[in-house]
Amino acid sequence: MVGGVYALVAVGLTLIFGVMKIVNFAQGEFVMLGMYVSWMLATFARISPYPGLLIVGAVMYALGYLVFKFLIIRVIGKPDEAFILLTLGLSIVLQNLVLVIFGAEYFSVDTPIKDKAFHMAGLSLSVPRLIAFVVALLMVTALTIMLNKTDLGRAMRATSESREVATLLGIDPIKCFTIAFAIGIVLAGIAGVLLTPMFYVFPGVGTLFNLTAFVVVVLGGMGSVPGALLGGLIIGVVEALSSTYISLDLAQLFTFLIFLAVLFLRPSGLFGEAAK
Amino acid sequence: MNPKAAKFVLPALIVVVLAIPLFVTVPYYLHIMFMIFLLATMGLGWNLIGGYGAQLSLGHSVFFAIGAYTAVLFVVYKRLTPLVGGVIGMALAVVAAVIIGLPCFRLRGPYFALATIASGEITRTLLLHFKDFTAGANGVPIPFHGNDPLFLQFSSKAEYYYLALLLLAVVFMIVRTMERAKIGRYLAAVREDQDAAESLGVKTAWVKMAAFMLSAVIVAACGVLYAFTVGYIDPDSVASVDLSIQIAVVVIVGGIGTLWGPILGAAVIVLLTELTNMYLGAVRGGASLVLYGILLIVVILVKPNGLISLFDRFWPKKQVAHGTTA
Amino acid sequence: MEPLLKVTNLKKSFGGVHALKDVSLDLDRGEILGLIGPNGSGKSTFVNAIAGLYRPDGGNVLLEGVDVTAQAPPAMARHGVARTFQSSRPFLNLSVLENVTIAALLHTSRTVEAETVALQCIEMTGLKSSMHLKSASLPVEKRKRLDLCRALALKPKLIMLDECLAGLNPHEMEEGLELVREINRSGISVIFIEHVMRAVVALCHRLVVLNQGELLAEGAPEAVMANEKVITAYLGEGYKRA
Numbered sequence: 001m002v003g004g005v006y007a008l009v010a011v012g013l014t015l016i017f018g019v020m021k022i023v024n025f026a027q028g029e030f031v032m033l034g035m036y037v038s039w040m041l042a043t044f045a046r047i048s049p050y051p052g053l054l055i056v057g058a059v060m061y062a063l064g065y066l067v068f069k070f071l072i073i074r075v076i077g078k079p080d081e082a083f084i085l086l087t088l089g090l091s092i093v094l095q096n097l098v099l100v101i102f103g104a105e106y107f108s109v110d111t112p113i114k115d116k117a118f119h120m121a122g123l124s125l126s127v128p129r130l131i132a133f134v135v136a137l138l139m140v141t142a143l144t145i146m147l148n149k150t151d152l153g154r155a156m157r158a159t160s161e162s163r164e165v166a167t168l169l170g171i172d173p174i175k176c177f178t179i180a181f182a183i184g185i186v187l188a189g190i191a192g193v194l195l196t197p198m199f200y201v202f203p204g205v206g207t208l209f210n211l212t213a214f215v216v217v218v219l220g221g222m223g224s225v226p227g228a229l230l231g232g233l234i235i236g237v238v239e240a241l242s243s244t245y246i247s248l249d250l251a252q253l254f255t256f257l258i259f260l261a262v263l264f265l266r267p268s269g270l271f272g273e274a275a276k
Numbered sequence: 277m278n279p280k281a282a283k284f285v286l287p288a289l290i291v292v293v294l295a296i297p298l299f300v301t302v303p304y305y306l307h308i309m310f311m312i313f314l315l316a317t318m319g320l321g322w323n324l325i326g327g328y329g330a331q332l333s334l335g336h337s338v339f340f341a342i343g344a345y346t347a348v349l350f351v352v353y354k355r356l357t358p359l360v361g362g363v364i365g366m367a368l369a370v371v372a373a374v375i376i377g378l379p380c381f382r383l384r385g386p387y388f389a390l391a392t393i394a395s396g397e398i399t400r401t402l403l404l405h406f407k408d409f410t411a412g413a414n415g416v417p418i419p420f421h422g423n424d425p426l427f428l429q430f431s432s433k434a435e436y437y438y439l440a441l442l443l444l445a446v447v448f449m450i451v452r453t454m455e456r457a458k459i460g461r462y463l464a465a466v467r468e469d470q471d472a473a474e475s476l477g478v479k480t481a482w483v484k485m486a487a488f489m490l491s492a493v494i495v496a497a498c499g500v501l502y503a504f505t506v507g508y509i510d511p512d513s514v515a516s517v518d519l520s521i522q523i524a525v526v527v528i529v530g531g532i533g534t535l536w537g538p539i540l541g542a543a544v545i546v547l548l549t550e551l552t553n554m555y556l557g558a559v560r561g562g563a564s565l566v567l568y569g570i571l572l573i574v575v576i577l578v579k580p581n582g583l584i585s586l587f588d589r590f591w592p593k594k595q596v597a598h599g600t601t602a
Numbered sequence: 603m604e605p606l607l608k609v610t611n612l613k614k615s616f617g618g619v620h621a622l623k624d625v626s627l628d629l630d631r632g633e634i635l636g637l638i639g640p641n642g643s644g645k646s647t648f649v650n651a652i653a654g655l656y657r658p659d660g661g662n663v664l665l666e667g668v669d670v671t672a673q674a675p676p677a678m679a680r681h682g683v684a685r686t687f688q689s690s691r692p693f694l695n696l697s698v699l700e701n702v703t704i705a706a707l708l709h710t711s712r713t714v715e716a717e718t719v720a721l722q723c724i725e726m727t728g729l730k731s732s733m734h735l736k737s738a739s740l741p742v743e744k745r746k747r748l749d750l751c752r753a754l755a756l757k758p759k760l761i762m763l764d765e766c767l768a769g770l771n772p773h774e775m776e777e778g779l780e781l782v783r784e785i786n787r788s789g790i791s792v793i794f795i796e797h798v799m800r801a802v803v804a805l806c807h808r809l810v811v812l813n814q815g816e817l818l819a820e821g822a823p824e825a826v827m828a829n830e831k832v833i834t835a836y837l838g839e840g841y842k843r844a
Contacts, residue, residue: 023386023390071573071577074577075576075577078580080332080384080385080386081330081332081385082576082580084332084385084386084389085332085524085525085528085572085576086572086573086576086577088521088572089569089570089571089572089573089576090569090573091569092521092565092566092568092569092572093566093569093570093573094569095562095565096562096563096565096566096569097562097566098562099562099565100562100563100566203562207517211393211394211397214390214393215394218387218390252397252401253398253401253402253405256394256397256398256401257398259390259394260379260391260394260395260398263379263383263387263390263391263394264379264382264383456713457713458707458711458712458713458716461700461703461704461707461713462704462707464693464695464696464700464704465693465696465704468693468694468695468696469691469693469694471655471675471691472687472691472692472693473693473704474654474674474675474676474679475653475655475675475679475684475685475687476679476704476705476708476752476756477675477676477679477680477705477707477708477756478676478704479676480676
C-alpha cells in the first residue's frame with residue numbers, strides 16, 4: 001500500500017523529467033518539507049493532515065514556483081551535470097536548513113485514524129495507508145486526465161517532445177516548465193502529508209524516498225506517469241515481500257538490484273520513451 | 277599580483293605546509309589539515325573520471341570503504357600489516373571498479389549518476405548486513421597499542437599529517453604526468469566528442485575504464501590511511517552517499533578537470549565547514565552543511581568552472597581540461 | 603593488382619528504410635574515387651558502414667585482402683581507414699596542435715613523437731599559423747582543414763571525405779582540392795563524397811553514383827555525368843529531355 005505513495009513521489013519526479021528532461025535530485029526533500037508543513041499545521045494550528053492537504057498543496061506550489069524561477073531556470077539547456085549538481089545542492093540545503101530550524105528530533109503527527117485498520121478477507125489494511133493509496137491514485141488519475149485532455153496538458157506534452165516546435169505553435173515552454181515543476185513539487189508535498197501518519201518526521205526522511213522514487217521512475221519509465229504508478233506499486237510490493245520473507249535490512253538491497261537490472265537491461269523502463 | 281611574485285607563492289606554500297606540525301601541536305588543527313590533504317587526494321582521484329572523463333560518479337565511497345575495510349579486517353583477523361592489507365584493498369577496489377564500470381559506462385548523464393549512487397548504497401547495505409564478518413553497524417575499532425609504523429600506529433598526529441601530505445604529493449605528480457601523456461589526451465578527446473575520438477582510434481571504453489580504475493585505487497588508498505588515522509570505521513562513515521557527494525563537490529567547487537582545483541576545493545570546503553561549526557556549531561550541526569550546499573549551488577550557477585577560475589589570470593597557459601561549462 | 607578496398611554486397615537498413623540495398627565497389631591503390639548521388643541515396647551511410655559507425659546488415663568489406671567488415675571505428679582507424687564528418691567535429695576546447703596530436707597518438711605512446719608527426723601534418727595542411735589556437739575559434743574553412751589534418755596524422759591508407767567542401771567559397775574550394783590531390787600524391791587513396799559537381803569532375807579518377815541505396819553507374823567522370831540514368835536520378839524524369 002505504501003507503493004501508492006511511492007508512486008505519488010515518483011510521478012512528480014517523472015513529470016519534471018518528462019517535460020524538462022531534468023532529474024530532480026531534491027524530490028525527496030520536498031516530500032520531507034510537505035511532512036514538516038503538515039506537522040506544523042497540526043501542532044500550531046490544530047489542523048489535521050488530511051484537511052491540511054489543500055494548504056500544503058498551495059504552499060508547495062508557491063515553493064516550487066520560486067525554486068524554479070530562481071534556480072532551475074538557470075540550468076535549462078546546460079549539460080546534465082549542471083542540474084544534477086544543482087538539485088543535489090538544493091537537497092543538501094533543504095535538509096540541513098530544516099535540521100537547523102527544527103532540530104534532529106523525530107516528530108510525529110497524531111490523527112484519530114492513525115491506528116485504525118480495516119479487516120477484510122483475513123488481511124488487515126491500515127486506514128492511513130489505504131487513504132494514502134486512494135488519494136495517490138486519484139491524483140495520478142487527475143494528472144493523467146489533465147495531461148491528455150486539457151490544453152495545458154497538451155502544451156506540456158508538446159514542450160516535452162520539442163521545445164522549438166512548441167514555440168512555433170505559440171506555446172511558451174518556460175511557462176510549461178514552471179507549471180510542470182511546480183506540480184511535481186506539489187505531488188511530492190502531498191505525498192509527504194499522506195505519509196505523516198505512517199512515518200516519523202525528521203530531516204533525513206527525504207533521502208529514503210529520494211532513492212526509492214528514482215528506482216520507481218526508472219522502472220516505470222522516465223517520463224511515463226502510468227509507469228510511475230505501476231512502478232510504485234511494484235516496488236512497494238517487492239519491499240514488503242523481501243522484508244517479510246528475506247530480511248529486513250536486505251529489503252532495500254533488492255530494490256537497488258532491481259534498479260540496476262532495469263538500468264542495464266531495459267533503460268527505458270516499462271513504459272518509458274527510449275533512454276538518451 | 278605580478279607574475280614574478282606569483283612564482284614564489286608555490287614554494288612558499290610548500291615550506292609553510294611542511295613546517296606546520298613543528299609549530300602547531302593541537303591535534304585538532306593537524307587533523308583539519310589532514311582532512312584537507314585527504315579530501316584533496318580523493319578529489320584528484322575522482323577528477324580523473326569525473327573531470328577529465330566527464331562521468332559524474334556519485335559512488336566513489338565504495339572504493340574508500342573497500343580500502344578501509346580490507347586493510348582493517350586484515351589487521352583484525354590476520355594481524356597483517358595494512359601496508360600489505362592496504363595494497364590488497366586497492367587491488368579489490370580495482371576489481372570493484374571494473375564490475376561497476378563495465379555496465380555503468382553504457383549509461384549517460386543522470387542515469388550514470390543514479391547507477392553509481394545505487395552501487396554505493398548496495399555496498400553500504402552489504403557491509404551492514406554481513407555483520408558477523410564486518411561488525412555491521414557497530415563498526416570496527418582499531419586497537420591502539422602505541423607506536424607501530426608497520427601498522428600505521430603513531431602516537432602523535434604529526435606522522436599522519438606527513439603521510440597524508442606525501443600521499444597527496446604522489447597522487448598529484450601521477451595525475452600531472454597523466455594529464456600530458458597519451459591517456460590524458462585520449463580522455464580529453466573522449467570528453468569532447470566520443471564519436472570523433474573513436475574515429476581517430478581512441479578506444480573510449482578502455483580509456484574511461486582506465487581512468488575509473490586509477491581513481492578507484494587512489495580513493496582506496498585514502499580509505500586505508502583514513503581508517504588508521506581515525507582508528508575506527510563503520511559503514512555510515514566510509515560508505516555513505518554523503519561521502520561520495522562530498523568528494524565530487526570538493527572537485528566541482530574547486531575546479532573540475534583542473535590539477536589544482538581539487539586542492540583548492542578541499543581547502544575551502546574543510547575550512548568553511550570547520551569555521552562554521554566553530555561559530556555556529558551550537559545550531560544543531562546543520563549550519564555548515566547548509567553553507568556547503570549553498571556554495572555548491574552558487575558555484576554551479578555562477579562559476580561552473582570552479583573557484584580556481586578566479587585565478588585564471590595567473591596561469592601561463594590555458595587549463596588543460598574543462599568540465600561543466602555552459 | 604588487388605584493389606585496396608573491396609566492398610561486396612553491402613546492405614544496411616534502419617527499421618524499414620533500406621539505406622544500402624546491395625552495394626559493391628572496388629577502390630584501387632592511389633585512386634581518388636568520387637561518390638555522388640542525390641540526397642538520401644546512401645552515400646554517408648556507406649561511409650559510416652565502412653568506418654564502423656554502423657554495423658552492416660550484410661556484405662563484406664575487405665581492406666588489402668583482410669576482412670574488416672563490421673569492425674568498430676577505433677579498429678578501422680588502426681587498419682588504416684580515416685574519415686571526416688559532414689559537419690566538422692574538432693575537439694572544440696583543445697588547440698589545433700592538441701587535436702592533431704591525439705590522432706597521431708594512434709601509432710605511438712610517446713607524446714613528443716606524436717607532436718612531431720602532428721607538426722608535419724599541420725605544415726602540410728597549412729595550419730601552422732593557427733597551431734596553438736583553440737579550435738572553437740577557427741572559421742569553417744580552417745576547421746575543415748583541421749579535420750583533414752587529423753585524418754592525415756593517422757597515417758591512413760584510405761581517407762573517406764564526407765562533403766568536405768560544403769560551406770567553402772570558390773577560392774577555398776580550389777585550395778581544398780589541391781590539398782586532396784597532394785594527399786593522394788603521397789600515396790593515400792581517397793573516397794570523395796561531394797555535391798559540387800565541378801570539383802568532383804576535376805578531382806576524381808573515377809566516379810560511382812548511388813541512388814536509393816543502389817549503385818546506379820560507375821566509370822570515368824565525363825561518361826558518368828553524361829549518363830542518362832544519372833541525370834534522371836538527380837533531376838527527375840521531366841528533365842530527361844533537357
